[in-house]
Amino acid sequence: MLTSRRRPLAALALVLATAVSVSACSQVGGTASAAPEATAGSTRAPATSGSATSSAPGSITVPPSRSSSTTSGSAGTAGGTDGVDGTVGSDGIGDPYYPTAGNGGYQIDGYDLDLQYIPETNALSSTATLTGSVTAADGLTRFNLDLQPNLTVSEVDVNGQAATYQQQDAELVITPSAALAAQSPLTVTVTYAGSPDVVGGGTANLGDGGWYRTDSGGAFVAGEPTGASAWFPANEHPADTATFAVTATVPQGWNVIANGVQQTADLPAAPAGMTTSRWVLDVPVATYLDTIYIDKFTTVEGTLSDGRPVVSAISPQAPSDSAELARRTSDVVDVLSGFFGPYPMPAAGGIFTGSSTGFALETATRPVYTAGVDDLETVVHELAHQWYGDDVTVQRWSDICLNECFASYATWLYQEKVNGADLDRTWKQQVQSYLKKPAFWRSPLVDMGAGNEFTRVYDKGPIALHALRREIGDDAFFQIIKEWPATYGGKNASFDQFEAFVNDKTGQDYTAFMDAWFRGTSIPPEEYLYPGTLGN
Incomplete structure (x- = not known):
């Protein structure tokens, strides 16, 4: 992420990232579950050159689950030593810097959103389908997703069965109707609505992240480490990467762009006066790299040297040179490919918002640029992240x-x-x-x-x-x-x-x-x- 507050010497790009302050505990059914204690730094482990750290499929480390007594609304009772009937996924993925960021006991392999957005009133209604698997060795009877409290959940299904749930601050606590076996497939469907917003307070108090409104009445998403939970339920930590797709319905006259490649076939019929589009990213990335931009923008389109699509969105408020800068995307990718190898994403481009949020972000395939951080050096920096940060994830x-x-x-x-x-x-x-x-x-x-x-x-x-x-x-x-x-x-x-x-x-x-x-x-x-x- 590049910010307008810090610019490097000798034409070097500087990036600052934002994070959300996370709660130290998650209260479920009146019982508070304490989060792991944060430390200022971790003890250095001996370096090894093997495969990426992993204790679960997909090179994702998920912390072990915890046993907990039954809470009100829970589906099931505390189990014996095997934990199958009483295992609760942790309310943090195990990062000592942010103990309650992400969640434990499962991994998500794909997010698929079906949303409707009315820019005039900032009204979002959506159904998110999350697919993955249970990684807790003893199975799960309860687990969490990250979702900001200004989005109200109305229904949750787990593997096709209605589940009980509670929203506690930015935690969505879910209790399936039956215990989930270890290594079993997991499909979670969450229906929710509200007025999305930015999440205040970032890492080192550098800024906010999440759902931003544009001067023309539209909206876009950007935020690191926090951004996803401002508009969909997520396992919000880079240790759990997943593919991403969004079907977005908006009033006619508004346009939508997101990560990946646009799909035009087999779209659902839009309601009268509305239009529907779908974007799909089939490369797993961290959730802070998922984005959407809804506005009355124009596009600059082309291809990479190998034919992959380059699509950039240019806001009505974007600087006059934004379209020309967007046209340079393919050339920049070619130069960087000479250093880092083949471009790892299915598409490229950029989102030139013209908004004065003060930072740019390396959202996958299509970085978000804002006023003051939308020059060529910023483009180089954010496109380099497609290899270092988006494809290889911390x-x-x-x-x-x-x-x-x-x-x-x-x-x-x-x-x-x-x-x-x-x-x-x-x-x-x-x-x-x-x-x-x-x-x-x-x-x-x-x-x-x-x-x-x-x-x-x-x-x-x-x-x-x-x-x-x-x-x-x-x-x-x-x-x-x-x-x-x-x-x-x-x-x-x-x-x-x-x-x-x-x-x-x-x-x-x-x-x-x-x-x-x-x-x-x-x-x-x-x-x-x-x-x-x-x-x-």
């Missing part, structure tokens, strides 16, 4: 450097490739200026502590990656940044795994060097500070 928010450090360095690489920029000179100038600023070095790039994720990754991050490039050499570096998405695409990964990946591909141990640059809280020692040609 396991925990402490690994955010895997997204933001690389997307920020992508703007350096683009400048070098297209404009012949001298990156060594840029690096030396920046390091020289930061040597006089001890505070710049205090925040590590990995496991920086809750609330500090979206700070130094945008300026110190590309500096550290350029240092790594000069330490291991261009051949190894460019092999690594291309093979990393090829290896971990469609999976969750950690920075420990990236570090091990570097060591494996080079055949040398760069742990101390990477610790100094990515985990250190002071200026790197002299032996690591000026690697390769940077010492000349």
